[in-house]
Amino acid sequence: MKKKQLLICLFLVCTILMGYSQTKGNLKITILKNGFIFDDKFDSKKGSIVMEEDKIKDIFYTDDLAKYPGATIIDITGKYVMPGLIDSHVHLATASYQDREKYNKYMQDQLSKMIYAGITTVRDMTGNAIILADYKRASNFNQLPAPSIFYAAQFGGPAYFDMERKFSKDKGDTPWAQTITEQTDMKIAVAEAKGAGATGIKIYSDLTSDLIEKIVKEAKLQGLQSWSHAAVFPATPTDVANARVNSMSHAFDIPFDFVTEKMNRSKRPAIDEKKLDKLLLLMKNNNIILDATNYIGNNNKLYAGVTVTKRAHELGVKVSTGTDWPYLFEKDNVVPLFKEIKILTKDCGFTNKDVLISATKVGAESIGVEDRGVIAIGKRADLYITNSDPAKQIENLQDGFMTIKSGIIYTENKI
Ligand SMILES: [Zn+2]
Structure with missing residues (x-):
């Protein structure tokens, strides 16, 4: 290379680097100073979190903020910081598309309330994907105070859809609600679901264990999750667990595994403790999350x-x-997710720390995303800050100070 060419090259490299560092320099840095930060086991330690745009850039446990001159400082002394909460089972768009106008305002209000209650991510377990994609986009671009939305496409057998569509205005299959039979080209079916923006297949009803295995296999090949009902008829919960789905919904449907005669949807058999343990250990070994609801x-x-x-x-x-819960907030205005959390601590033997891990880290796993659910460098800045310690008293989850979703701050308080 000639000297002149070399100089031009150097000049170009420098320009690019300068441009790059300048962009870097312009990125907004915010420091949440001096709060109690929860780790992935929900032990807390006093420290500060540095956010750069939508990510956690740094966490430190000293008072030295000199490393980040010009950063915006938010003093959170005495407050508690946890990862944003995750509701792993919602339905935001079950209304028909024609009724959209009517429900839009209501749903936007619900989404906003979720954000202020600390919920930064939800998994929608089947609904109209046109509406869901719209909410998802609005949330991603921060055009709406709303959690991040992931959603499923619903796969079921003809018996289910025949029954369902008797009452519905939306006739026929859509990419997000598909009738699956032995004749279905699974590759196309899953591709269509993916094209509709779904990141998981909801294995819903009236499917055989063979078909469930085919769905799970194809979903995995195309990078989608398999989220199943616990009982799918004729497939049993054990069939579903054997198919290695990612999660199984509805703990109250697990007893359908213990039928001795013909399966009957309307009659749940009594729990057989031995069989229950066997099924649960199968779920554990196959790393299947129970979406208990x-x-x-x-x-x-x-x-x-x-x-x-x-x-x-x-x-x-x-x-x-x-x-x-289809109506996200009841008249008492308590977020339904808190009620689920309360049942887990009160009746299911969860410690406060256990349930907080369920509502964050396990929630992210149930969706199949690794960029959230814990507070760590490089993760999304999805945080919920409370005035009092939820690990000490779970009711303190309702004592919110601020929610941060992908670096955007939502608070009703003056800061
Ligand atoms: Zn549901």
Whole structure:
């Protein structure tokens, strides 16, 4: 290379580097100073968190902020910082597309309330993907105070959809709600779900164990998760667990594994303790998360879910906190996720720390995302800050000070 060419090259490299460092210099740095920061086991230590745009850049346990001159400082002395909460089972868009206008305002209000209650991510377990994609986009671009949204496409057998569509205005299959039979080209079915923006397949109802295995295999090949109901009919919970799905929803449906005669949807058999342990250990070995949804279970008098969840926790099965609650806030204005959390501590043997891990780290695992769920360098700046310690008293989760989702601050307080 000639000298002149070399100089030009050097000039170009310098320009690019300067441009790069200048962009870097312009990135917004915010420091959350002097709070109690929870680690992945929910032990807390006094320190500060440095956020750069939407990521956690640094965490330090000294008073020395000199490393970041010009940073915006938010003093959180005496407050507690945990990862943002995750509801692993919501339904944000079950209304038909035609009714959208009517429900939009209501749902936007619910999404906003979720953010202020500390929920930074939700997993939607089937709904209209046109509406969900819209909310998801609005949330990603911070056009709406809303949690990050991940959603599923619903796969079920003809018996389920025939029954369902008798009452529905939306006729026929869509990429997000597909009838699956032996004749289905699974590659196309999963590709369509993926094209509709789903990141998981909800294995819903009326499917054989063979078909479930095919779905799980193809979903995995295309980088999608498999989120199943615990009982799918005719497939049993053991069939579902054997298919190595990523999560199984509804602890109260687990007793369908203990039928001795013909499976009957309307009649849940009694719990067989020996068989229950066998199934739960299978779930544990296959790393399947139990999306227990006890809040909706108890409201429908399906109290067996609590017994199942308690035993699952004792045996070391991971349990996520999902509500499956269609009306996100009731009149008492308490976030339904808190009610699910409360059942887990009160009736299922979870310590406060256990349940906080369920509502954050396990929640992220249930969705199949690794960029959130714990406070660590490089993770998303998804945080929930409370005025008092939730590990000490779980009710303190309702004593919120600030939610941060991908670096954006949501607070009703003056800072
Ligand atoms: Zn559901």
